[in-house]
Amino acid sequence: MASQRPGPNLSRIATSLGVSVATVSNALSGKGRVSDALIERIRTHAAELGYVPSQAGRALRTGRSGVLGLVLPDIANPLFPKIAQAIEYAASAAGYGVLIADSRGDITAQTEAINRLVERGVDGMVVVPRRATRISAASCPVAVIDTASTPGNTVAADHWQGGREIAAHLAGLGHKQILIIGNNHESNVQNDRAGGIRAGLQPGMRSETLWIERLENETGAGCRLGLAEKARQGFTAFAALSDLQALHALTELQQEGISVPADVSVTGFDDLIWSPVVTPSLTTVRMDMDTIAEIAVSALVDRINESGTREGVLVTAETERVPMQLIIRQSSGLANPAPKTSEMENL
Amino acid sequence: MASQRPGPNLSRIATSLGVSVATVSNALSGKGRVSDALIERIRTHAAELGYVPSQAGRALRTGRSGVLGLVLPDIANPLFPKIAQAIEYAASAAGYGVLIADSRGDITAQTEAINRLVERGVDGMVVVPRRATRISAASCPVAVIDTASTPGNTVAADHWQGGREIAAHLAGLGHKQILIIGNNHESNVQNDRAGGIRAGLQPGMRSETLWIERLENETGAGCRLGLAEKARQGFTAFAALSDLQALHALTELQQEGISVPADVSVTGFDDLIWSPVVTPSLTTVRMDMDTIAEIAVSALVDRINESGTREGVLVTAETERVPMQLIIRQSSGLANPAPKTSEMENL
DNA sequence: TGCAGTTGATTAAACGATTAAGCGCAGCAC
DNA sequence: GTGCTGCGCTTAATCGTTTAATCAACTGCA
Structure with a gap:
């Protein structure tokens, strides 16, 4: 009934090489004391077996899921693609996955969405609130991206x-x-x-x-x-x-x-x-969403790594405001001194 | 070092009530044989303790993560908000979380993104490809949302x-x-x-x-x-x-x-x-993105529940084409019989 | 030679849930 | 009274990983 994971696990590698599971784990993580030769042997064998560690097993043991939550409370926010992309990129560069929780605009739905994320065991989350919703202490670190004038804001563009x-x-x-x-x-x-x-x-x-x-x-x-x-x-x-x-x-x-x-x-x-x-x-x-996302995620990750106790806190970052960049295109031009007599033959 | 999960777990509830862990598990899941009275007692006690099951523990045991992946290969696709919203809604209604993996447009990046999702142990994924990329057998069920004429398509709007x-x-x-x-x-x-x-x-x-x-x-x-x-x-x-x-x-x-x-x-x-x-x-x-998402997700979920062996397959759905709805607004009107002599004073 | 210290591995105990199997006990039939 | 069945619960194994504790062997040094 229970679906077996397809790939090999530590113990398969271990028995196949005649060593113990712990040694394999140590060799792959580079943590314990394993001889260089054996490390090499284990690594190559793991690679050719196509070993991928089970997140579930690791999460259970370490208490960390390796996943961040992303909460976008605004309905169909047109910035969503950029934000999601930037956050996902920054997170995956830091070794995290991104779980989304769009709460269709409603405030209660927003807290529900946050709870869902917490129940799924996210290690932290990025929240982009529409109004200054108090994201008071979910039971994990939270980074808020809104604007510098919002209390509790972590990082934002300098609007x-x-x-x-x-x-x-x-x-x-x-x-x-x-x-x-x-x-x-x-x-x-x-x-x-x-x-x-x-x-x-x-x-x-x-x-x-x-x-x-x-x-x-x-x-x-x-x-x-x-x-x-x-x-x-x-x-x-x-x-x-x-x-x-x-x-x-x-x-x-x-x-x-x-x-x-x-x-x-x-x-x-x-x-x-x-x-x-x-x-x-x-x-x-x-x-500069990429920079903002990177700051938010790294603040979050720092907090996660430092705090053992999984407390719920609003994280802070060194740089709170990221400058915005003016893009001059065609829709702005010299002021027309006589705007009332608009000539239709312009351009 | 390892951060403790904050809330109570099954064994805490069990010892606190003087019963075994298995009984608590059975009572909460409604699976084994537990007397109604005890079920009631356990449920209320779990509720007042604010028990939330550990996804990690469950995932490890059952081999199911309860998470679906969403792959949007198209850079900053303006449909993204709608799709993500609809998929997330359908998935969370089915008890699943949604892990996003935006691969910045590149095809190799797309397969990498898919691999990341698989490594994170998603139970299945929804892919919205830009070109008809062959999503050949990732090692989990895949639903493709593109168009009915795409081979391997699961469900799509009837473009x-x-x-x-x-x-x-x-x-x-x-x-x-x-x-x-x-x-x-x-x-x-x-x-x-x-x-x-x-x-x-x-x-x-x-x-x-x-x-x-x-x-x-x-x-x-x-x-x-x-x-x-x-x-x-x-x-x-x-x-x-x-x-x-x-x-x-x-x-x-x-x-x-x-x-x-x-x-x-x-x-x-x-x-x-x-x-x-x-x-x-x-x-x-x-x-009708909501309907499309629901069909895709439920096809995925059906497949996940039915197949024990976690094979990688393109899932199929009964309804493959979801009708589109014409929205008549102001930009379309009666054909101008003499378009060449465009009068500038219109309106 | 004997002893401390280091190296390179193993053992075993977690983490939190699920679930097959087992066990005592009551009720019931023969 | 014995055997059988079903109920209600417990026991125990298991998923895959991490990591503290342990241990054997070897080194260097007195």
Whole structure:
């Protein structure tokens, strides 16, 4: 009934070579005292038998599963591919597997997902919360990737600095009136980004912030934002707090016959998959997910290796903010001095 | 040194109640013969102690890890969130965890990723290949989600039928000349979709297919597709084989001053996150990922439960094609009878 | 030669669960 | 009263690995 593991195990190697299991284990792990000749013999034999150690046996003995959990509470988060990829890469470089637990947006579902991970015996986990959910002491080390202003945050992109990059870029192009577009008013990430933009404005520039979440909830995701009207009011730059909103803005403006970047500029955040593909391609700010993932995972791994007692703690890292990188593409250009008389023959 | 698992184990419950470990195990799993009274007593006591069974112990004994692998070889696939979510949901409903293994696009990296999963002892895995990679016999059951025309496919959306839906929709709107836009010529999925569209054309309609992969490789992802010229040639509908290309087409057309849907129609595939958000919102075809995931996972689980010998097989499911659903939004409209004289004042 | 110290291996005890087999006891039939 | 059956529980083996403890043999040194 019970399915046998296919490959050879330590004891098969041991009997086949006429030595004890412990010796084989020591030879392969390089820990105990085994003669060099025997180590060599055992290693080659193990290799030609195609031996792979049983994670189950090892996990049982050591109390470590070699698996990290990844919790993404945000429904179908478009950043997911990048995050998952980066985390998986960093984890597997550190010898860990990654168990995902997507909790469809709900907060209780999130804690359930975390519990599932704990029950599966993960050694630690990476959580990317949407709101500042208190990930209080799951019974394993936890790394939080959100934003530096979130209490308990382990590491994150420097969203504030990213905002400043955008502001500086727009200032350099001569824009005076900037409309910031966000869709989640309670998101620490978006607030940091918006704050960074405002902090980066030069004297003589002003900004206004448009939170579209209520509009989206009432009228649906594809609602009109009324950006043409805003352009008529004198806004020449639309700085979205995410590429999704940037796309929303860009297409709405185009549909209204307003040319980007000739008439107005549009910028985003995150450098999502479509950013280089749309016309005009999107000027945005990229987070260095690989570095963030590496920092998070290594902080986690350090903690796991150091603490014998498997306590639940929020781990900390030396570098808390990873700089974001401005990607200048086509959607941002020199401020049009007379935005109202939008010429349709541009470009 | 070895970190102790925090919670109680079977033997702690057993000694605490003065019974044997086996009895506790039987009581909790409901397998052996235990009196109802004792079962009750053990269950409540286990509950109040907060007992969670050790996956490691169980895995070692039963040879089953209770974990499925998910392999997504496609770099940063924008479908990833949906797939991962659906698979994770289906798997966790079936009592399984999901271990991800993203192999950054490379084929050798893909087999490495598969090996990593096998070494971690997954009981089975779901593979979504980009090209028809032969997933020949990893040493565990494998479910392939690609397209019905792929040999060895387990279950997939009925891309062909999805294509017919698009064709029928465009035919109903009076379109005669359809430009199909794809970016991967070797993709079974895209070929099926294109085939479905062509098969669904009414008499008097014609189609042409534009593969943009070479253009993308040479000129970058955001290259000009020259769609305005195509519109001038008389094409009134642009049927992209993925929402990403649809977005590419939509924004390029808008930028050129061609109005969608007044002048031409644009349709996509997959109903990705931005489809409802862009202006005009995108008419597309949605795959029922939840159903697909459920079928794949349950086929996998059936296979796992039935085969004792852990052999590596491509599992099959009863339902191989899951119908796609046409989502009509704003980007498709009645065919403009005189596309050449595109009036700029539309809308 | 005798003794301490090192080397290279073995022995055995875990880790936590599952499960086949066994055992005492009651009830029942002959 | 004996034999049989079924119930309720225990005993014990097992999965594969790690690792502390042990031990034999050999070395160097007095």
